[in-house]
Every structure is written in C-alpha cells, then in structure tokens.
Amino acid sequence: MTENTSNWRQKILYKPETDDRSRMRAVANNLILHLHPTKVPAPALRWTYTWGLGGLSALTATLLVITGILLMFRYDASIERAYTSIQYMETQVLFGSFVRGLHHWSANLLVITAFLHMIRVFLTGGFKLGRGNNWLVGLFLLALVLAFNFTGYLLPWDQLAFWAITVGTSLLSYVPVVGTAVSNFLLGGPEVGQATLRNFYAIHVAVLPVLLALFMSYHFWKVRKDGGISQPIRDKNERVERLTTIPHLVQIEFAAAAVLITALTLWVIFVPAPLEALADPSHPPNPAKAAWYFMGLQELLLHMHPLAAMALPGIIVAGFILIPWLDKQDDNIGLYFRSRKGKQMALVGAIWALALIPVLVIADELWLDLPAMFPTWPTLISTGLLPLLLTLAALIAIYLIFREFGHANPSEALVGLFIFLIVSFILLTIVGIFFRGANMALVWPV
Amino acid sequence: MNTNKLISLLALTILIIVIPAYAWMEPTRLEQSQADLRQEFVSDAAVIYVENCAVCHGAAGEGISAMPSLDNDGLHTADYDTLFKTIARGRYDTAMAPWHSDEGGSLNDYQIDELVTLIRYGDWTQVGELAAQRGLIPPTLPAAAIEPERLAEIAALNAESGSQWAAGMQLYAANCTLCHGIRGEGSDLAVPLNTPNIQATDVVELQRIINQGVPGTLMAGWENSLQPAEIEALAEFLQNWHLIEAEGIELTPPQPIQIDVDNPEDMLALGERVYNSTCIVCHGEEGSGGTGPVLNSQQILTKNSDEQLMQTIINGGLRPNSSMPAFGDRLTSVEMEAVVSLLRSWEPTAPWVENPRGTAQGGGPPWLRATPDANNPIAPNTTQGQGQGQGKGGPPWRNSGG
Known part of the structure; x- marks a missing residue:
C-alpha cells in the first residue's frame, strides 16, 4: 500500500530518483529527453540567441497538423462544394471559424518564423562545423512550408485562392523548357480547375505531410547529433555552466509555447480567416496578386x-x-x-x-x-x-x-x-x- | 517564481478566460455569420439577376408583360426546393428556360442557391438600383390600370356585391394581368379566365384554387399574400366579369413605346437595346458567343440572309434540340427587324471564328469526337469532331492535324 502511494506520488510530483538505474530509466522513458540532451550549456538557453524560432516553427507545424486534421472532416475538395463546405464551417460548425482561422494564421505565421529561423541560423553560422547537411535540410523544409502554403492557398476556392494560384503557377510556366509541362502536370491541365484542386489537396494533405514528418525528424535528430545548437568555440580551460534541460530549457519552451498559443488565439478571435467571393474564372480581380x-x-x-x-x-x-x-x-x-x-x-x-x-x-x-x-x-x-x-x-x-x-x-x-x-x-x-x-x-x- | 513561470501562468490565464468566453459567444457568432452570408447571397444574386433574369422578370422583379413578377409574397414563402428546381430545370410549356449548367444553362448550384435566396429574402429595390446603375432599364410597361369613376360604375352594377366586384377587378389588375392578360384572355403562361367555364365554376372552388395554387403550373398559392376577403372578392369578380365587360368597362392596357421605324439609326439603337436585353444572355456581348453560337462571325453572317436570320428569331433554332427559343410571339416585327439590322451591321468587321457553334461541353471526351467513318473504324479522321470550348481553340491534341 505504501509502495503504491509512493509510486503515485513519484508519477505526479516527479520526485527525483535516487539510484543510477532508476535515473537512467527516467531519462530513457522521457519524451523531452529524447528531443533534448539532459544538460545544455547556459548560453544556448539565452532567448536572444535563438529567439525560439525553430521551436516556435515546430509548434506552429504541430498546430497546423491538428487543425488541419479537424478541417479535413468538413472540407470537400471539389470545385462545386469546396467553397460551400467552408461556408458551412463558418456558419454551422461550432468552433469551425476558430479552427479554420487557427489553421490559416498559423500557416502564415509559419512562413515568417521559418524564414526568420533561416536568417538566424545563417547569422550565427549554424551551418558550420559539420552542420552543412542540416542547413540544406532546413532550406528544404522552408521550401516545404512554402509548398504547403501554396497548395493550401487554393483550397478555399475563393477569388483570392483561384487568382493567387493562377498568377503563381503562371510564374512557373516562364521556366524554360520544362516550365509549361510541369505547370500542366501540377494543374492537371492548362488552367486551374477541378483537377488542380484535387491535385493540390492530395499534395497538401498526403504528400507534403509525409515529407515534412521525415525531414523534420531528421532536422531535430541532426541538431542533437551535432551536439545541440551552434555555440561559440571556447577555450579548453573556459568552463561553461551547464544546466539541466528539465526544468531550465523546458520552462523557457513552455513559456514561449504558451505565449504563442495565447497570442494566436486572441488574434484568431479578433481577425477571422478571410473568405472572398466564390472563384470566378471569368472575372479576374485587378490587381491579380500571388x-x-x-x-x-x-x-x-x-x-x-x-x-x-x-x-x-x-x-x-x-x-x-x-x-x-x-x-x-x-x-x-x-x-x-x-x-x-x-x-x-x-x-x-x-x-x-x-x-x-x-x-x-x-x-x-x-x-x-x-x-x-x-x-x-x-x-x-x-x-x-x-x-x-x-x-x-x-x-x-x-x-x-x-x-x-x-x-x-x-x-x-x-x-x-x-x-x-x-x-x-x-x-x-x-x-x-x-x-x-x-x-x-x-x-x-x- | 521565475520569469518564465510567470509568463506561462499569465498566458495560460488569458487562454483559460478567453476560450470559454469565445465558446459562450459562439452561437451568437454562428447566427450573425448566417445573417451576413444571407446578405452576401442576396447581393451576389442581384448581379446574376440583373445579368440574366431582369430581361424577362423586370429590373426589380416586377414582371414584364406575360412574365411573372418575382417580388410577391407567394414566392417569398415558397418552398426552397421548388424554387431551386424551377430555376435549374425550367418550367415545361412556359418561357422559363432551364438555367443549370447540367441542363444547358449557364448557372451552377451555388449561383442558383443565391438566386433562391434573393427570391425568398430579397430586397428588390436594391436589385432595381443595381439594374439602373448597369444602364439596364428594360422598357417597363405601366401596370394595367382602372379609373376610380369606373370602379364606382362597377359598384353600381350590383347593389349586393358590386363593391366586391370593383375590389376584385382592382386586385386582378395589380396581381393577375401579367399572366392572365388584360382582358382575361390568358397567355402561354396561364389559362384564360374570362370564360363561361370559369363563370360556371363554384365560387368556393375558385377561392380554393387562388388560395392554394395549381401544382405543376406557374399558379402560386396566394393565401399568404392576399387576405381571405380579397380572395373572395377576386373569385366574385371572376364569376361576374362578363357582366362588367358588357358595360364596356375594361382595364387600360399598357402603352407601347414610340419609335421612328424609318430612321436606320433609331432602328440600330432599338436593335442594340433589344439585343442587350434579350439576346446577350446566350449570344454574348457584341455577339461574342456563349451558350449560343458566336453571331459576330463570318460564317453566321455571310451564310444567312436577312430573311433566314428573321426566320430563326421568329421560329427558334432550326437544328434539333436547339435551345434557341422562338421569339415570334415575344418580340414585335419591328424589334426583330431592328435586331437583324444590328447583326448585319457587324458583318464588315466580323472575324472568322473556328467553330462558331462551339458548345460548353467542349465536344465530349477526345475519343468520342471523331466523325464515325465506316472505312476506317480504328482511326477515324480526328479533325472532324463536333464542337469545342468557345474560342479557346480546343484542347492541344485536337490541333495537331491529321
């Protein structure tokens, strides 16, 4: 009875283990310590070094997966119904507007955080000392984010979506030799239509998520493998303070995540995702912008x-x-x-x-x-x-x-x-x- | 407590307050967004209406001559599905054409939904305003009218129910002439009413028909828009119309618009007005084509004499299953001549169009387009297919020659 109670107390209150074997098991069984090392150098925790951009991008991606799955239950990828299904979401589904807004604004935010993360990594030389691979993977992930955004942009099938994709893919057709062929392949024909919507939906919900999961996992694993995020080279004599991940790093991450989610929630409540008029291939807006x-x-x-x-x-x-x-x-x-x-x-x-x-x-x-x-x-x-x-x-x-x-x-x-x-x-x-x-x-x- | 914990706590507190607050507001938000969406539908539908429907139903849904008014309480309360089906599939034996793209029309589900919303919730003054801004002011005919002294005469005809007859005739002039005619002679939309047959019908039965309408016809049920006393008056009037007519009392018919038929410029202007209000829906701006053939093309204009053009307008399309309606009984000969002169005026500058009769179907799937060829069943001549997308030059595999 007493043993049970202590187990229960340990689980709830994270009472520290006393023997090495239990400590190792605690590490091996801990999700956080799979992502992060048990100890990190104190300077790497400085907020102004990373601005938390990588972590916030990952969090945003997670939010997008969750909201995206919810949206899939109500979305219908046909040009007759796509727009109507979103009107249903906005007017009939409890929290429909909220989930769609969260997906929309998270997607836009991800473009920004991923781009800023790329800039941060460049500026601190995060591609040096064997980190070149991960720099390339990061660039590919940024391209994936843009591809996600681009394919997702079409799905509401409103005027904004239709013409942004029409303008965007017309850029593609300027690529010499293969441009038109690639554009026709992606669009399923010479113009944005039912085939395009179906292709983009499939790419958006099936192809890209698989790639994202694979490459994101590699990205994280490689950061860990490279010995954590980039840090200045120090003298052998210089002793850097090392802090345990739990609670120091986790507290920072939790605070950043809480602030991001709260800010995003407030933003979504006051600025719902836009929805323009139904796509009309015969009436381009002026100007037609990507x-x-x-x-x-x-x-x-x-x-x-x-x-x-x-x-x-x-x-x-x-x-x-x-x-x-x-x-x-x-x-x-x-x-x-x-x-x-x-x-x-x-x-x-x-x-x-x-x-x-x-x-x-x-x-x-x-x-x-x-x-x-x-x-x-x-x-x-x-x-x-x-x-x-x-x-x-x-x-x-x-x-x-x-x-x-x-x-x-x-x-x-x-x-x-x-x-x-x-x-x-x-x-x-x-x-x-x-x-x-x-x-x-x-x-x-x- | 360190800063990170404080920030987390603050953020989570806000979240815990905001999300239930949002959830509490959610039903109100849903209702509001539905109302907004209805308004949006009505505004969108007004544009569609002005472009496609105002020709027949009037700039503000008031109805033109034999075409029924849409701005009435009978339709505001009409069943959603019935309205949708009527617009989508047309109405058999009337001038109402099917408008759904599946039926050869130019509208999709969404647009027809919008039109139904307009009919049920619509603000017709808004529609009329939009029509006027577009310069689309169809020649509206003044409503059939009757002078007050005439009404007094009717009332004097019969001491017992004369006033009822007068009220009935007034109601008839306001609500029924569009379909049933000035003298109750009927039209291709509705049966004649000024007949011995109607006079012989039981008054209760007449009231029932007016109240509930006649299923399968344009006759709507009027019980929601007219008072029982008014319907009673109408029925009384219909049964005694011959007595009123015998006194020489008639409704004043709408006055036609005057035009100088000997002036070619006037005729061209009239032709343009008729074309822009009647033909443009199918044949496109300046004859550029649409559901109907590209009229502004060498093929159509050089191959058809004025007489042939006139015959097509009068009798409708010559080809089997043509959706070109016969306008012979809807336009006057002057109007039709004016349209022909307008078409003729395009001839000198008309371009050569590869396939002026292009259909919206794009000619069917590629393997079904070739003309059957008994001598060469495997690979019939692929350049002879029927129809293709309008003016798009067809899909690439059709232009490779062969």
Whole structure:
C-alpha cells in the first residue's frame, strides 16, 4: 500500500530518483529527453540567441497538423462544394471559424518564423562545423512550408485562392523548357480547375505531410547529433555552466509555447480567416496578386524579363544552398554576424538595400525604359540578360567592396551580402503587397 | 517564481478566460455569420439577376408583360426546393428556360442557391438600383390600370356585391394581368379566365384554387399574400366579369413605346437595346458567343440572309434540340427587324471564328469526337469532331492535324 502511494506520488510530483538505474530509466522513458540532451550549456538557453524560432516553427507545424486534421472532416475538395463546405464551417460548425482561422494564421505565421529561423541560423553560422547537411535540410523544409502554403492557398476556392494560384503557377510556366509541362502536370491541365484542386489537396494533405514528418525528424535528430545548437568555440580551460534541460530549457519552451498559443488565439478571435467571393474564372480581380510571400517574386517580374526574374532568385537560392562551401571559416561559429566587422558589413548592406531598392523601383516605374533605350535588341536581352547581369555584377561588386574597402574576411563579407539580399527581398515583397494597385501600377497604399 | 513561470501562468490565464468566453459567444457568432452570408447571397444574386433574369422578370422583379413578377409574397414563402428546381430545370410549356449548367444553362448550384435566396429574402429595390446603375432599364410597361369613376360604375352594377366586384377587378389588375392578360384572355403562361367555364365554376372552388395554387403550373398559392376577403372578392369578380365587360368597362392596357421605324439609326439603337436585353444572355456581348453560337462571325453572317436570320428569331433554332427559343410571339416585327439590322451591321468587321457553334461541353471526351467513318473504324479522321470550348481553340491534341 505504501509502495503504491509512493509510486503515485513519484508519477505526479516527479520526485527525483535516487539510484543510477532508476535515473537512467527516467531519462530513457522521457519524451523531452529524447528531443533534448539532459544538460545544455547556459548560453544556448539565452532567448536572444535563438529567439525560439525553430521551436516556435515546430509548434506552429504541430498546430497546423491538428487543425488541419479537424478541417479535413468538413472540407470537400471539389470545385462545386469546396467553397460551400467552408461556408458551412463558418456558419454551422461550432468552433469551425476558430479552427479554420487557427489553421490559416498559423500557416502564415509559419512562413515568417521559418524564414526568420533561416536568417538566424545563417547569422550565427549554424551551418558550420559539420552542420552543412542540416542547413540544406532546413532550406528544404522552408521550401516545404512554402509548398504547403501554396497548395493550401487554393483550397478555399475563393477569388483570392483561384487568382493567387493562377498568377503563381503562371510564374512557373516562364521556366524554360520544362516550365509549361510541369505547370500542366501540377494543374492537371492548362488552367486551374477541378483537377488542380484535387491535385493540390492530395499534395497538401498526403504528400507534403509525409515529407515534412521525415525531414523534420531528421532536422531535430541532426541538431542533437551535432551536439545541440551552434555555440561559440571556447577555450579548453573556459568552463561553461551547464544546466539541466528539465526544468531550465523546458520552462523557457513552455513559456514561449504558451505565449504563442495565447497570442494566436486572441488574434484568431479578433481577425477571422478571410473568405472572398466564390472563384470566378471569368472575372479576374485587378490587381491579380500571388500569395503575399511570393509578392517579392512577382514584383521582380515587373522589372525584368520573366526568364531573368526566374534566373535571379534561382542563382540566389543556389548561393544559399552552397553557403556551407562558400563560407568555410569555422572559428566564428555561434557569434551573431561573425564578428564586430561582420556586424558593420551587415549594417552597410542593410542601408544600401534600403536606399537602392526603392530608388530602383521608382526609377523603373517612372523613367527607366530598357526596351526603348535599346530598340534594336530583343527584349530577352534588353530587359532580361542586361538587368540580370547588372544585378549579379552589383552583387559581386558589393561583395568585393566589403572585401577590399571594408577589409572584411570572406565570412564577414558574405554576411553583408546576405543581409543586403534579405532586406532587398523584404522590400520588394513590401512594395508588391502594399504599393501595387490596379494593373500593378505603383500607388501609395490607402 | 521565475520569469518564465510567470509568463506561462499569465498566458495560460488569458487562454483559460478567453476560450470559454469565445465558446459562450459562439452561437451568437454562428447566427450573425448566417445573417451576413444571407446578405452576401442576396447581393451576389442581384448581379446574376440583373445579368440574366431582369430581361424577362423586370429590373426589380416586377414582371414584364406575360412574365411573372418575382417580388410577391407567394414566392417569398415558397418552398426552397421548388424554387431551386424551377430555376435549374425550367418550367415545361412556359418561357422559363432551364438555367443549370447540367441542363444547358449557364448557372451552377451555388449561383442558383443565391438566386433562391434573393427570391425568398430579397430586397428588390436594391436589385432595381443595381439594374439602373448597369444602364439596364428594360422598357417597363405601366401596370394595367382602372379609373376610380369606373370602379364606382362597377359598384353600381350590383347593389349586393358590386363593391366586391370593383375590389376584385382592382386586385386582378395589380396581381393577375401579367399572366392572365388584360382582358382575361390568358397567355402561354396561364389559362384564360374570362370564360363561361370559369363563370360556371363554384365560387368556393375558385377561392380554393387562388388560395392554394395549381401544382405543376406557374399558379402560386396566394393565401399568404392576399387576405381571405380579397380572395373572395377576386373569385366574385371572376364569376361576374362578363357582366362588367358588357358595360364596356375594361382595364387600360399598357402603352407601347414610340419609335421612328424609318430612321436606320433609331432602328440600330432599338436593335442594340433589344439585343442587350434579350439576346446577350446566350449570344454574348457584341455577339461574342456563349451558350449560343458566336453571331459576330463570318460564317453566321455571310451564310444567312436577312430573311433566314428573321426566320430563326421568329421560329427558334432550326437544328434539333436547339435551345434557341422562338421569339415570334415575344418580340414585335419591328424589334426583330431592328435586331437583324444590328447583326448585319457587324458583318464588315466580323472575324472568322473556328467553330462558331462551339458548345460548353467542349465536344465530349477526345475519343468520342471523331466523325464515325465506316472505312476506317480504328482511326477515324480526328479533325472532324463536333464542337469545342468557345474560342479557346480546343484542347492541344485536337490541333495537331491529321
């Protein structure tokens, strides 16, 4: 009787075990200690180091799985019923609007947290010292998140969904040689229709979740395998305080999760997921915009020949993939911006982007007319190859200026270039979302 | 207690307060969202109505000549499914065409749901406003009317129930002329009422018919929109109409609109007005095609004389199962001539359209499109298929030649 009571007390109150065997069993049987090591270095727990972005992304993904499964019970992936099934959800199903809102806003939040997580990992050199693999897996996971978002965007089958996907997939058809074929394959035909909805639904609820589960598991496992998150290299003599995961790390994670869930709940209650009019293939809205996270790309398309507007991000993504091989200086791992110099380069990169991008956007809108300047050239060269090469030259020039005049090492110069690219991309996205009105003309947001 | 625990506690406290509060509000939210959705349906339906239905049923659902009014209490309280079926499948032996895409129409389930919502919950002044903004103001005919002194004359006809007859005739003018005619002569929508047959019918039976309607016809039950006394008056009036008529008392028929038929520009303008209000639904803007063939095409215009065009308008489509209705008894000859002159005016600029008779079905699945060929049953000529998507040039495998 007494033994039972003590067991019960142990289970409820987590009374510490006394002998080694019981302690080991406690670790082996603990889910948290499968994810995390038993002890973590105190600096790795600093909130301002990770901002909890990886964990929040994982939490958001979990929320999406749960709400997504609930939504599946009421959703009907046919163009006759999809929209009506969502109207049912909004007007007949208890908490239907809440669950849909949670799914919608979590999905949008995940794009942001995953993107910021990528930036954080780059800035602290999280791809160094054998972490290159996991950097690649992380990039793939970010692509998966975008694919999730893109396929999910179509499912409500409202005007927003239909035209965002129509615009989005029309970007795809600019890819040379295979673009149209891939687009036709995904859409199940030349236009967005029933086949597209069915394909996207299948991809959204079957294909992508499997990939996500596999690669997320690998991502977590590899973090653990690499010895936890990246930390600065320390002297052998320097003793770093190590704290037990339970309760130190778990408390932080729990607090972050509680705040995120509460904030998201409040947001969802006051801002329900939008639902526009039923998709109408014969009445495009003006302007017809892609999903907001693709507006940077769509904005680029306004300034360059489609092939160039595809090639430029392609080259930049290739650069991101190659970063573990471009930046081979491992001694500055775990330090934001690598060094004091790196921080300066980042600041300069950000300022240049902030100054240059708006000027270029306005100049291209008002004065710059490349085809008119080179009337004899085909547009593939005048608005395609020329701006593409100029942009790439500018990027190389920025890197070289950081190296030569900023006296930065390659690692620090890359930080400056990276920040320049990220700020440029964010600026283009903002311009695309807020400053483009009817016929995608530049307007002041109302 | 450390900061993390404090933050967690605070967040969870908010959550514990907010979620039950939300749950408590949920039934109200559901009701509100249903009301909002109804309003949205009505607004959407108003657009569909103005584009497709106002031609026959009037800019604000008031009904035009023989086409019934939709803005009446009988329909507001009508059964949802009956309204849906009527719009989707049309009504046999009337001018009401089927509108569902499965039946050859241009609307889907959702749009018909919206229209039903409009009829049941609709705000018809809003519809009329929208129609006016679109410049779609069909030539509305003034309602049949009767002067007050005439009513007094009727009342004087019979000391006992003369006033009832007068009230009945007034009600008839307001509610029944659209289908049953100014003189009760009937139309293709409804039976004649000014007949010995009706006069011989028992007054109770007449009241029952007016109250409950006639299943399977356009005759709605009026018990929800008219008072029992009014229905009694109507029945009395119908039984004694011949007596009133014998006194030479008639309803004033609506006045037609005047137009100068010798002026070609006037005729073109009239043609455009008739086309835009009647033909555009199927044949598209400027004859660009839709459910019906692309009229603005060399094939149609050069191959058909004015006489042939006129015959098609009068008698309806020549091909079997054509959905082109006969307009001979719905339009005047002047209006039809005006439409023909409008079509003719397109001829000089009409483009060559690959398949002006394209159907919405896209010509069926590819393996069923070829014209049967007894000599070559395995691979009949694949370029001879019937119909294809309108103006889309057909699916890629049909353009590869062969």
